[in-house]
Amino acid sequence: MAEVVHMIDSEVFLAFSTYATIAVLKMMLMSLMTSYFRLTKQVFSNLEDTALVKTTEDRKKLVRVDPDVERVRRCHLNDLENIVPFVVIGLLYALTGPDLSMALLHFRVFVGSRFIHTVAYMMALPQPTRALAFGVGLFITFSMAYRVLTTALFL
Amino acid sequence: MAEVVHMIDSEVFLAFSTYATIAVLKMMLMSLMTSYFRLTKQVFSNLEDTALVKTTEDRKKLVRVDPDVERVRRCHLNDLENIVPFVVIGLLYALTGPDLSMALLHFRVFVGSRFIHTVAYMMALPQPTRALAFGVGLFITFSMAYRVLTTALFL
Amino acid sequence: MAEVVHMIDSEVFLAFSTYATIAVLKMMLMSLMTSYFRLTKQVFSNLEDTALVKTTEDRKKLVRVDPDVERVRRCHLNDLENIVPFVVIGLLYALTGPDLSMALLHFRVFVGSRFIHTVAYMMALPQPTRALAFGVGLFITFSMAYRVLTTALFL
Numbered sequence: 175m176a177e178v179v180h181m182i183d184s185e186v187f188l189a190f191s192t193y194a195t196i197a198v199l200k201m202m203l204m205s206l207m208t209s210y211f212r213l214t215k216q217v218f219s220n221l222e223d224t225a226l227v228k229t230t231e232d233r234k235k236l237v238r239v240d241p242d243v244e245r246v247r248r249c250h251l252n253d254l255e256n257i258v259p260f261v262v263i264g265l266l267y268a269l270t271g272p273d274l275s276m277a278l279l280h281f282r283v284f285v286g287s288r289f290i291h292t293v294a295y296m297m298a299l300p301q302p303t304r305a306l307a308f309g310v311g312l313f314i315t316f317s318m319a320y321r322v323l324t325t326a327l328f329l
Numbered sequence: 330m331a332e333v334v335h336m337i338d339s340e341v342f343l344a345f346s347t348y349a350t351i352a353v354l355k356m357m358l359m360s361l362m363t364s365y366f367r368l369t370k371q372v373f374s375n376l377e378d379t380a381l382v383k384t385t386e387d388r389k390k391l392v393r394v395d396p397d398v399e400r401v402r403r404c405h406l407n408d409l410e411n412i413v414p415f416v417v418i419g420l421l422y423a424l425t426g427p428d429l430s431m432a433l434l435h436f437r438v439f440v441g442s443r444f445i446h447t448v449a450y451m452m453a454l455p456q457p458t459r460a461l462a463f464g465v466g467l468f469i470t471f472s473m474a475y476r477v478l479t480t481a482l483f484l
Numbered sequence: 485m486a487e488v489v490h491m492i493d494s495e496v497f498l499a500f501s502t503y504a505t506i507a508v509l510k511m512m513l514m515s516l517m518t519s520y521f522r523l524t525k526q527v528f529s530n531l532e533d534t535a536l537v538k539t540t541e542d543r544k545k546l547v548r549v550d551p552d553v554e555r556v557r558r559c560h561l562n563d564l565e566n567i568v569p570f571v572v573i574g575l576l577y578a579l580t581g582p583d584l585s586m587a588l589l590h591f592r593v594f595v596g597s598r599f600i601h602t603v604a605y606m607m608a609l610p611q612p613t614r615a616l617a618f619g620v621g622l623f624i625t626f627s628m629a630y631r632v633l634t635t636a637l638f639l
Contacts, residue, residue: 185483188481188482188483189483189484191421191424191477191481191483192477192478192481192482192483192484194417194421195417195418195421195474195477195478196478198414198417198418198474199471199474201410201414202410202411202414202467202470202471204410205410205411205463205467206467219403220400220403220450220453221453222453222454222455222456222459223456223459223460225455225456226456226457226460245530248529248530250410254409254410254413254564255511255512255514255515255560255564256512256515258413258417258564258568259508259509259511259512261417262504262505262508262571263505263508266501266504266505269501295530298530298531298532299532300532300535301532301533301535301536302536304532304533305533305536308515312512312515312516315512316509316512319505319508319509322501322502322505323502323505323506326498326501326502327498327502328495328498328499328501328502329499329502340638343636343637343638344638344639346576346579346632346636346638347632347633347636347637347638347639349572349576350572350573350576350629350632350633351633353569353572353573353629354626354629356565356569357565357566357569357622357625357626359565360565360566360618360622361622374558375555375558375605375608376608377608377609377610377611377614378611378614378615380610380611381611381612381615405565409564409565409568413568416572
């Protein structure tokens with residue numbers, strides 16, 4: 175228990191704050207990308223949203239599904255499924271007082287893997303690019319979880 | 330680094346705890362609203378769930394998609410995509426030691442914007458009501474992220 | 485305000501770290517389960533992903549929707565909608581300095597209810613098994629939120 179010390183003003187915690195914020199901002203950009211595709215391609219989920227664009231078409235026809243928009247949405251959901259666990263476990267990991275160099279390695283590789291994942295998803299790069307990026311991110315989070323559980327286990 | 334001080338028993342942290350809890354509770358209400366619509370409209374995703382209602386219809390026909398249920402679910406997903414980033418970045422923001430008045434301004438405007446967003450979504454209010462509520466929430470989170478990155482940047 | 489004390493190296497916080505990590509790891513396993521079903525059943529969302537399996541079929545036909553994969557995905561989304569609120573509110577709850585026995589009761593019942601929820605969802609157990617597991621998890625989170633708001637309320 176003594177190993178779980180106050181680390182909130184440590185360099186590890188600053189590094190965590192920085193990389194967690196970058197990862198979450200990246201995730202939020204998917205919202206803006208979805209809005210951009212919806213407005214430029216005129217593809218909406220709600221009838222009232224069609225008022226956001228000028229169109230000569232029947233507005234009801236704009237409530238439809240588009241493969242590009244669905245691709246962005248899948249990428250966004252994948253971010254939620256992976257970046258949120260990183261943030262939660264990364265916060266607890268940062269509080270276990272790891273070496274700064276090890277912590278930075280985890281944070282940098284994770285954030286890098288998620289940027290590669292997004293590029294691979296958006297540009298439909300040949301597999302296994304995206305699968306590898308996904309796997310690396312997962313592995314990093316598992317590695318941090320391992321340290322949390324071995325340091326702080328209290329069942 | 331000295332600016333990232335222990336703030337966990339500060340008024341800013343209490344305010345963060347309060348508003349984060351309210352925002353997350355609001356998000357969880359979407360689960361209950363989905364259940365309510367599913368039960369009253371008899372619309373289910375899983376065959377085993379149809380046993381939850383009394384019906385004279387063929388149970389397989391109750392496994393279907395309904396526009397009202399889908400609307401609640403989109404609203405719920407939008408909450409996940411926006412309230413989770415607010416909570417993560419808001420926590421780090423609270424730890425940077427902002428002025429109480431500035432912090433309260435951020436938290437109150439964000440939570441207000443998400444309540445307006447939900448009402449606008451559920452009642453299908455004319456746009457750009459919902460788009461503005463979404464944009465205000467996004468802006469608040471970006472503003473807090475800016476402070477986190479300028480105070481705690483450690484790459 | 486004095487009740488919100490530094491609890492980060494307390495047993496309650498260690499217990500929170502342990503159960504939050506277990507809950508998040510359980511949620512991440514849904515990603516792996518989705519991948520497993522996609523690869524073994526040859527069901528994909530993206531054309532480029534079909535290169536991950538050997539097949540004699542027309543690859544475009546592998547971009548399809550499968551009921552088993554959709555079931556895993558619904559279970560995963562339900563985890564996101566419930567485990568993320570637990571983690572956020574549980575963190576704030578742990579910082580309010582509850583009794584260790586009460587905290588352990590909350591954390592254990594929540595994590596147990598989510599494991600039961602997943603088993604009930606994956607095996608399509610007769611309702612109301614899954615509904616009860618969902619309800620118990622929701623109740624635990626509401627109970628922790630009640631303590632956070634009554635201890636730390638600052639509007």
